[in-house]
Amino acid sequence: MDGLLGNLALGFAVAFSVENIGLCLIGCILGTLIGVLPGIGPTTTVALLLPITFYLDPVGALIMLAGVFYGSQYGGSTTSILVNLPGESSSVVTCIDGYQMARQGRAGAALAIAALASVVAGVVTTVLIGLAGPPLASIALLFQSADYVSVMVLGLVSAVVLAHGSILKAVAMIVLGIFLGLVGTDVTTGEQRFTLGISELYDGIGFVPVAMGLFGVAEIIYNLEQTRGRGIVTATIARLWPTREDLRRAWAAVVRGTGLGALLGILPGSGPTVASFAAYSLEKKIARAPERFGKGAVEGVASPEAANNAAAQACFIPMLSLGIPPNAIMALMIGAMMIHGLTPGPGIITKQPELFWGMVASMLVGNVLLVVLNLPLIGMWVKLLKVPYRFLFPAILVFCCIGTYSLKASPVEVMMIALFGVIGYAFRKLDCEPAPLLLGFVLGPMLEENFRRAMILSGGDASVFVTRPISAGFLVLAAILLVAVLLPAFKKTREAIRE
Amino acid sequence: MRGGRSTLGAFTAMVAIALACGAPAVAQEKYPDKPITFIVAWPAGGGSDVSMRLVADAASKKLGTSVVVVNKPGAGGALGHKDIASARPDGYTIGMFSNGGIAAQYNNPNANTIDELQPIAFFGEDPGAISARVETGFKTVPDLITAAKASPGRIKNGNDQPGGSSFIAIAVYEKAFGIKVTRVPYQGFAPTVVGLLSGEVDVATVPVPDIIEHHKSGKARILGVAATERHFMAPDVPTFKEQGLDVLYGSWRSIAGPRGMPADRLKFLEAKFLETLRDPEFVARAKAAGFAVAPLGIDDTWKRWKADDVAYYPILKEAGLVKVREKN
Numbered sequence: 001m002d003g004l005l006g007n008l009a010l011g012f013a014v015a016f017s018v019e020n021i022g023l024c025l026i027g028c029i030l031g032t033l034i035g036v037l038p039g040i041g042p043t044t045t046v047a048l049l050l051p052i053t054f055y056l057d058p059v060g061a062l063i064m065l066a067g068v069f070y071g072s073q074y075g076g077s078t079t080s081i082l083v084n085l086p087g088e089s090s091s092v093v094t095c096i097d098g099y100q101m102a103r104q105g106r107a108g109a110a111l112a113i114a115a116l117a118s119v120v121a122g123v124v125t126t127v128l129i130g131l132a133g134p135p136l137a138s139i140a141l142l143f144q145s146a147d148y149v150s151v152m153v154l155g156l157v158s159a160v161v162l163a164h165g166s167i168l169k170a171v172a173m174i175v176l177g178i179f180l181g182l183v184g185t186d187v188t189t190g191e192q193r194f195t196l197g198i199s200e201l202y203d204g205i206g207f208v209p210v211a212m213g214l215f216g217v218a219e220i221i222y223n224l225e226q227t228r229g230r231g232i233v234t235a236t237i238a239r240l241w242p243t244r245e246d247l248r249r250a251w252a253a254v255v256r257g258t259g260l261g262a263l264l265g266i267l268p269g270s271g272p273t274v275a276s277f278a279a280y281s282l283e284k285k286i287a288r289a290p291e292r293f294g295k296g297a298v299e300g301v302a303s304p305e306a307a308n309n310a311a312a313q314a315c316f317i318p319m320l321s322l323g324i325p326p327n328a329i330m331a332l333m334i335g336a337m338m339i340h341g342l343t344p345g346p347g348i349i350t351k352q353p354e355l356f357w358g359m360v361a362s363m364l365v366g367n368v369l370l371v372v373l374n375l376p377l378i379g380m381w382v383k384l385l386k387v388p389y390r391f392l393f394p395a396i397l398v399f400c401c402i403g404t405y406s407l408k409a410s411p412v413e414v415m416m417i418a419l420f421g422v423i424g425y426a427f428r429k430l431d432c433e434p435a436p437l438l439l440g441f442v443l444g445p446m447l448e449e450n451f452r453r454a455m456i457l458s459g460g461d462a463s464v465f466v467t468r469p470i471s472a473g474f475l476v477l478a479a480i481l482l483v484a485v486l487l488p489a490f491k492k493t494r495e496a497i498r499e
Numbered sequence: 500m501r502g503g504r505s506t507l508g509a510f511t512a513m514v515a516i517a518l519a520c521g522a523p524a525v526a527q528e529k530y531p532d533k534p535i536t537f538i539v540a541w542p543a544g545g546g547s548d549v550s551m552r553l554v555a556d557a558a559s560k561k562l563g564t565s566v567v568v569v570n571k572p573g574a575g576g577a578l579g580h581k582d583i584a585s586a587r588p589d590g591y592t593i594g595m596f597s598n599g600g601i602a603a604q605y606n607n608p609n610a611n612t613i614d615e616l617q618p619i620a621f622f623g624e625d626p627g628a629i630s631a632r633v634e635t636g637f638k639t640v641p642d643l644i645t646a647a648k649a650s651p652g653r654i655k656n657g658n659d660q661p662g663g664s665s666f667i668a669i670a671v672y673e674k675a676f677g678i679k680v681t682r683v684p685y686q687g688f689a690p691t692v693v694g695l696l697s698g699e700v701d702v703a704t705v706p707v708p709d710i711i712e713h714h715k716s717g718k719a720r721i722l723g724v725a726a727t728e729r730h731f732m733a734p735d736v737p738t739f740k741e742q743g744l745d746v747l748y749g750s751w752r753s754i755a756g757p758r759g760m761p762a763d764r765l766k767f768l769e770a771k772f773l774e775t776l777r778d779p780e781f782v783a784r785a786k787a788a789g790f791a792v793a794p795l796g797i798d799d800t801w802k803r804w805k806a807d808d809v810a811y812y813p814i815l816k817e818a819g820l821v822k823v824r825e826k827n
Contacts, residue, residue: 051568140693141693145699187686189819197609199581200573202574202575202577203573333544339788343712343789345712408573410578453683453685
């Protein structure tokens, strides 16, 4: 314990230097801003800031870049809630109830709950990193390809739970998502699939154009149709802040979401996305009145927002202590460290304690800064909904295009937004929900890659999935969840038949 | 900020020279008089990006104009290479070409061939290596060879997807050592290292900088490097040659532009980049980040491209990766 306090003292000494506080603040402000702009994600921003870090000392550089990353997690929920536009895969699930809350005139409450959930999750997870970070990192090394397959299966099953309409349609959407994920170069053989000779498709269809199209653009088309061209109709805003009842419902959801996020965030690849989906499904399953979900349930915002922020902080554990980047943005952070001649890895905490503990301390500072920054902004964001749609809708479309183009400088991806917008509109008309499709789209390729690798490793013996305890455990969880989903549905059909 | 001041300095110097030379020099087209775009066909933050950002930063001072890195990732480098090859050959758009582009020629009909790019300078190479997890008990490359010969296909190697540099590395070693291993593909070096540490593969052909921390901490062991000299980050690891195995392999990076640039501008770029790459301050910086710099001029860079084009072809062919531009 003494050691921890000493380390934290060292960390705060680093984090509280005028320069580092300033850099942390810059990072958080930038992160919030780019989080709010659809499409322009933290990865692009960190990439743009990378050259500047040449001229900063390594700790300051990392503090700033980390601020951009978790700051964007706060901002990311804003467009999901206000205009049904998820900027990245981990905020897809926030759209479901967050947007409904906004339409009921509770946008302010939704935004405040999201910010508070994020700060609680951020602080708790950061303390966890400080207490148990390095030993926790070894969890990531216990997972082999077969285990990842079972995690993905659990993720896909939980996508069925989150749909509030027909189960059959949800399954169909997941499968369609997995199919879309097949496009691109096959990792196992190097073979190209469904690329139609277009080089831009060699790495698969991008997540951002699909999400922008299916959610944002489709919502705009549908909205204009529903309101006969008048644009968004939201209930008048009764109050800006959450009610006591909202907070009472949210807090337990935040705790559960934080736990799930912190655990799943350590796993490379899928962390924040699976965590947010799993958290939502968990809340819906244990809720006394699950029918409230999809219609503006506070828990449906609180839990996934806590989960994705917890997972975003937990990502730093494998990055700092093993040198393993669990996602593109952590890979960029490793790049920033390389520029300064630092190789993240097992030695970093003992060799560079001021770097590790400085980061941990600055993450605590940053989370507090972010909530102070974000709460006053809520009033402003809510006013955005009063902007006449003839300005708001074109602005959303322009930002979507700029954001998507900024990722890979690819015009093909911009055109894909339009394509998926039309597809998304058709889905809306057919009552098919896009969220399960997106989860299938994100997890499908990882599922396939890990499954085929597991098969190569086991020499084609499928029993690895049940003989490895971790894998078997996740499969059992998936099976329980599946039964829990299917039983009520069966009951309903039986009752329907009897009647 | 530092870049800004020296740019200004260089600008003043150039104005001074121009004035000294009198009117005719001013009338002549000055090159470069605007920023140079430097295309990196890989995502920001990776080894290629970091190395080229270091080059761009240092070269800005020598060239007297800023060199702006633009990331255009996708299709194994083919998208970015296309932007370089089809740029106006005025010397204002150049970029990086690495050995990944050699493989792309044969499996992507849209990829540019090496003839469509103009070499400017050779940056250096990451020597190939092979590492084992400690539980295998392998201490040297011959240990691995003995075990692999005893039961072909039982040893599992972690590498990137077919056609990638660590995939070609294991293919080269298998051929040279006369062994057969099971190639297990991962998406990049970092997941491969995780696979090695979690024990699902026995050996991995990732480059030295990606595994060095785990080598030092004793969780993995680098068995050897496929270079003429030992790697500066792992001076305790002998080369393959020291272990009696005559195999060389490395993945390299070079600076290239479109074909058809004016001869004087090409010469100027070659000279300035070589000057940059030989600058001791730059070399020290690159080394700290894990890059060995081995500069070469236009002709030698071209020779290296051609040599590896010839060397990789049979390996790609055997792996079923030759889809277009088939040779007999």
